[in-house]
Amino acid sequence: MIQDFFILCSGADAELLKTCSKGEQNKYAGIGATVFFTAIMAFIASSYALFTVFDNVYAAVFFGLIWGLLIFNLDRFIVSTIKKRNSFGQEFLQATPRIVLAIIIAIVISKPLEMKIFEKEINQVLLEQKNDLTLANKDQLALQYTPKVERLNQDIAALKNEVQIKETETNALYDIYINEAEGTAGTKLLGKGPVYAEKREKHDAALAELQTLKTTNAEKIAGIESQITALDTEYTEVVKNSQPIIDGFDGLMARITALDELPWLPSFFIFLLFLAIETSPIIAKLLAPKGEYDVKLEEEESILSTWVEQKLAQRKLIVSTDGEINQKIYEDLKGEEELYGYKKKKAEELLRLQADSFHSIQTKGLK
Structure with missing residues (x-):
């Protein structure tokens, strides 16, 4: 079986x-x-x-x-x-x-x-490729967020610098009115006179402005930092969402490509x-x-081929013989006077019918 x-x-x-x-x-x-x-x-x-x-x-x-x-x-x-x-x-x-x-x-x-x-070697190659793709993906996505974060950090630095400059100015005014009170600068008169009061007033006004500036800039910095946090969160989310695509990079074509690297x-x-x-x-x-099978198969094919050739030859002979017989029959009919007269009579009738039909059509067209 x-x-x-x-x-x-x-x-x-x-x-x-x-x-x-x-x-x-x-x-x-x-x-x-x-x-x-x-x-x-x-x-x-x-x-x-x-x-x-x-x-x-x-x-x-x-x-x-x-x-x-x-x-x-x-x-x-x-x-x-x-x-x-x-x-x-x-x-x-x-x-x-x-x-x-x-x-x-x-x-x-x-x-x-x-x-x-x-499979193990291909998985190792795919792991290396996935790691490279992960790093490349993070770098590529970072190009969309890094410039924004850098601009926001520059804004924070500018706000902090503004506070620092104002603080430096306020400290300078503090030193001036203290020196005036000690008599080491300005009028060089010891004690808190009118000039001291004027300089103390300028320092107090600058100190109030500094406190206001610190409060305002602190609020601005907090807002900017929240924007940076939001961008960082968005970047992390985008990286997280794109990671499954990289993790799924192990299809047939990827494996064939990895196999070519081995x-x-x-x-x-x-x-x-x-x-x-x-x-x-x-x-x-x-x-x-x-072998024996090939010989017998060839014999059967030759029998079939011979039979087909015989049938074709017979059909050709039948067609040829039939053509010769028909040719002889029509040649014999040429000499038959009765057949000639009959066909002539029918041809005349056909011509009369055609003429009558043509005359009728023309007459209707003229009315």
């Missing part, structure tokens, strides 16, 4: 193969087994590849099954359509398009399995392995000598 199933997978004529030797049946069962297990590998590989795309087991298995059946049908078609002939060059030329197709299929099958085999030699040997698996049925059939 298993042998019958693998013969079915090989695309060979099961009824014709049953008339061949056991060795011939085993050969085609082996070819069918290769086709079957290649399809199984295609199913596994495509399911994993599609899982990285859909992130859903059921969808990946469903589409992976469709892909496996497609590969199975293609391989079965490729093997079954290679006919053994007496010329190896003709057979190889016949198999060339199928070998190219087998190479393409091998690439498609091997790539997802390479990603699974080197050493090429292991991937190349895996590709060669699947190429050997995929092309083995074709190569086996090309290298195998012409």
Whole structure:
């Protein structure tokens, strides 16, 4: 039963193969087994590849099954359509398009399995790429917020500097009126005279202005700092919202790109392995000598071809003979006077009817 199933997978004529030797049946069962297990590998590989795309087991298995059946049908078609002939060059030329197709299929099958085999290494590469993307994303987003924050900090610095300048002026007025009271400057009269009172009044007015300025600027600084806090919060929120996009940077294309950054030699040997698996049925059939099944199949095809050629020749002969008979019949009819008179009479009647109809139409047009 298993042998019958693998013969079915090989695309060979099961009824014709049953008339061949056991060795011939085993050969085609082996070819069918290769086709079957290649399809199984295609199913596994495509399911994993599609899982990285859909992130859903059921969808990946469903589409992976469709892909496996497609590969199975293609391989079965490729093997079954290679006919053994007496010329190896003709057979190889016949198999060339199928070998190219087998190479393409091998690439498609091997790539997802390479990603699974080197999954840890790919995850490490993706982690490094994600870290780089995170830093680059923060720097890029910071370009939108840093200038605003810097301008606000400059405004804070200007307000603080304004207070400092006013404080310096107030301290200077304090020193002036103290020196006046001590008699070390100004009028140099010891005691609190009119000049001292005037200078003390200027200092007190400047001190009141300083207190007002400190209060006003403190309120302005608090407002600006709240703006900076809001910008910082907004920046943090934007970074947080964009981070899931970076964290999700592990799709099929990202993994293929990460795989390309790994050493090429292991991937190349895996590709060669699947190429050997995929092309083995074709190569086996090309290298195998012409067997009993091939001889019988060629005989059946030649019988059918001969029968078709005979039918075509018969149809051509029938058409040719029928044409010659008709030609002879019409030539004999040329000499029949009765037939000539009858056709002449009918032609005259037709001409009279046409003339009467034309006259009637013209008469109606004139009325």
